[in-house]
Amino acid sequence: MEFIYTEPIGLTDLAVLEVGTENCLPDMSFGPSVRDMYILHYIHSGYGTYSTGGRTETLGPGELFLVMPDTVHSYRADPDEPWHYSWFGFVGTLAPRLVELAGFSVLSPVRTADSSLSVESLFDNLMSLRKEPAKELLLTALLYQIFGTLAIPDDAPPLRADVGHHIRNAVSFMNTRYADRISLNEIADYVGLDTKYLCRLFQQRLSMSPYRYLTDVRMRKACRLLRRQLLGIAEIAQSVGYQDPLMFSRMFKRTIGLSPTAYREKAKLESGTTSYETS
Incomplete structure (x- = not known):
């Protein structure tokens, strides 16, 4: 040593x-x-x-x-x-x-x-x-x-070169604060823009709203946690910014197409894992 x-x-x-x-x-x-x-x-x-x-x-x-x-x-x-x-x-x-x-x-x-x-x-x-x-x-x-x-997001899709620094700053903010209960006003304040203008920029450059981008970030993080087979659904919900596990489950199914439980089972079968370790 x-x-x-x-x-x-x-x-x-x-x-x-x-x-x-x-x-x-x-x-x-x-x-x-x-x-x-x-x-x-x-x-x-x-x-x-x-x-x-x-x-x-x-x-x-x-x-x-x-x-x-x-x-x-x-x-x-x-x-x-x-x-x-x-x-x-x-x-x-x-x-x-x-x-x-x-x-x-x-x-x-x-x-x-x-x-x-x-x-x-x-x-x-x-x-x-x-x-x-x-x-x-x-x-x-x-x-x-x-x-x-x-701190560089490991699962975020790459941004085009022409999206502009305001969107890049907003995206960086959401990729690091996704576990918090952040609002559109907080995102807009962080990048120094009016909320309506920020939404218009996102729609023009990314074809989605800031709220949709934040939801996608949270769902990507949730998928990664579900694949690890370590945390319960309620714990994962809190880890990605949802205090209500039922709301998280609804948003997950709406975004991913499977319930969190079904996604976890699918990932378990694909990895050949039949159980996960506990101490």
Whole structure:
């Protein structure tokens, strides 16, 4: 194991406390335990399981998992193909928001890095900074870069080059705030436009309203959560911005053509999964 302890040097927005990388031995485990910081892991190779919130998930190369502060968790390397992972331990006043923008939450502490992004290469740079005199600042900058990369929507359709910066800003806002109860007024205020003009721009450039785009974002996220076979329907509803599971189910069926339960069963059959793990 290679490991670096750092000193926060007065940083309050985001401070890296430790980084490391490890080729784990078979069945090597950690926890159950509670930490007082966020710890973001990236899996370079191999497999293992991560348990938190009453659920256990098997993870492999290219996936990330986040340990939340003051949350009971444990993880274990696979007995046959143990994982090699790297990690950041961090705190800060901006940490909860950055975690949210990167797509993590208590209900969804795992995500897959898009293969077209540079997440692995960013984690590969960790240990090269150990002898730098300003390693605390450099590691914090690297963590910001990782969050910035992860905040790029991994399932959003590409926008045409001519859609304009107002629509791009609105789309970015919805792709990061989809789990909140955001209104058309909030979207318009964010991009600095009148609501009617914003709706007209969306209709002209994307052939849909901002509300329809937001609904599509939420349904794409819901599909991904349903395919993971880990959360209940009510939990998924809350994770994508619906407080009422029945309203979520109606919107999902109207948009996707199947109920959330039917979609989950279809995905389960297609993946050959007959059950999902629980701790």
